[in-house]
Amino acid sequence: MGSFYQRGSTWWIKYYRNGKPYRESTRSESETYARKLLKLREGEITQGKIPSLKVEKLRFEELAFDLINDYKVNGRKSLERANRSVKHLKKFFEGIRVVDITTDRINVYIAQRLEEGTSNASINRELSALKRMFSLGAKMTPPKVMRIPYIPHLKENNVRTGYFEYSEFIALRNALPQYLKPVATMAYYTGMRKEEILSILWTQVNLEEGKITLDAGTTKNDESRVIYMDGELLDVLSFQRKIRDNLYQDCHFVFFREGKRINDFRAAWKKACKEVGLEGKIFHDFRRTAVRDMIRAGVPEKVTMKISGHKTRSVFDRYNIVNETDLKKAAMCLTQYHDENHGHNLGTISISRRLRANERNF
Numbered sequence: 001m002g003s004f005y006q007r008g009s010t011w012w013i014k015y016y017r018n019g020k021p022y023r024e025s026t027r028s029e030s031e032t033y034a035r036k037l038l039k040l041r042e043g044e045i046t047q048g049k050i051p052s053l054k055v056e057k058l059r060f061e062e063l064a065f066d067l068i069n070d071y072k073v074n075g076r077k078s079l080e081r082a083n084r085s086v087k088h089l090k091k092f093f094e095g096i097r098v099v100d101i102t103t104d105r106i107n108v109y110i111a112q113r114l115e116e117g118t119s120n121a122s123i124n125r126e127l128s129a130l131k132r133m134f135s136l137g138a139k140m141t142p143p144k145v146m147r148i149p150y151i152p153h154l155k156e157n158n159v160r161t162g163y164f165e166y167s168e169f170i171a172l173r174n175a176l177p178q179y180l181k182p183v184a185t186m187a188y189y190t191g192m193r194k195e196e197i198l199s200i201l202w203t204q205v206n207l208e209e210g211k212i213t214l215d216a217g218t219t220k221n222d223e224s225r226v227i228y229m230d231g232e233l234l235d236v237l238s239f240q241r242k243i244r245d246n247l248y249q250d251c252h253f254v255f256f257r258e259g260k261r262i263n264d265f266r267a268a269w270k271k272a273c274k275e276v277g278l279e280g281k282i283f284h285d286f287r288r289t290a291v292r293d294m295i296r297a298g299v300p301e302k303v304t305m306k307i308s309g310h311k312t313r314s315v316f317d318r319y320n321i322v323n324e325t326d327l328k329k330a331a332m333c334l335t336q337y338h339d340e341n342h343g344h345n346l347g348t349i350s351i352s353r354r355l356r357a358n359e360r361n362f
Helices: 031-046 052-057 060-073 079-093 103-115 120-139 166-175 178-190 194-198 231-247 266-275 285-296 301-308 313-319 324-361
Strands: 003-007 010-017 020-025 211-214 225-228
Touching (some): 003 031, 060 079, 060 120, 079 103, 079 120, 166 178, 178 266, 178 285, 225 301, 285 301
Antiparallel strands (some): 003 010, 010 020, 211 225
């Protein structure tokens, strides 16, 4: 049986696991709390959980390692995003015991990231990674986490409005490094996601038929897609093939830098955007642009969704952006419709209104 006792004004508890004694401070001056904690620890031991004293020594780094390992083992496509989140979390939580990562401390982290100018969406991705760490720790056998703190999330605006006009696309592409120009062209014409583009292998490309086959499991929604190429896009891939055959025969990736797969290019992207006055643009804007342009070109929505890889209509509608030019065209079309179908009556009404207005003025 366990026991509880005082050291100074603080209560401590003592319990046994496999005959080995463990002592733990309750960090409280309440005897009632000590009794409850002792029962809790004895219950955990009965369930085969590790002694809480060992849990209390666990550091943030171990949970972070388990998170990244989980992403690798399960082949998650968002591994790069998880690595970035962990990198930011480590700057604040590294060396801290897991039991000391409380809601108050998490709020301090949020405030610090906001002061650095980080967007609410990015902070939320980092907080989601932190929550996932605790969840994985709690599911371990034996558990590494006994208590998951409340992790708040910030309000974020999910309405996406960014897109490229053709002139902006040309200006940005000209400013990008040579190895990124084909990547931008592919994104502009197809709306493919960045990771989908960078992962394309030559075995997936058929230049004679002008198509790219994305196998199931290589796309975000794990569904296969076939994308046909024409015009400038087909010319760009044909040129990529010539470069590869002449200089980098061992390169399996369609888009490469010095014969190696392209990974992170955020610095080059930001530099090019700043150079042409498009600061704030993100690569994902190409995806919205392609969807919008296909719809306006008369491509059926079902076909557009198949090309872009959208599974749900609600998400697709967020990408099918309407701008002021579209609204202006709508007004012109409506006027033309009325002129063609009700021109005489509208003209009569318009004249009558002008005459009444003139009478009032006199």
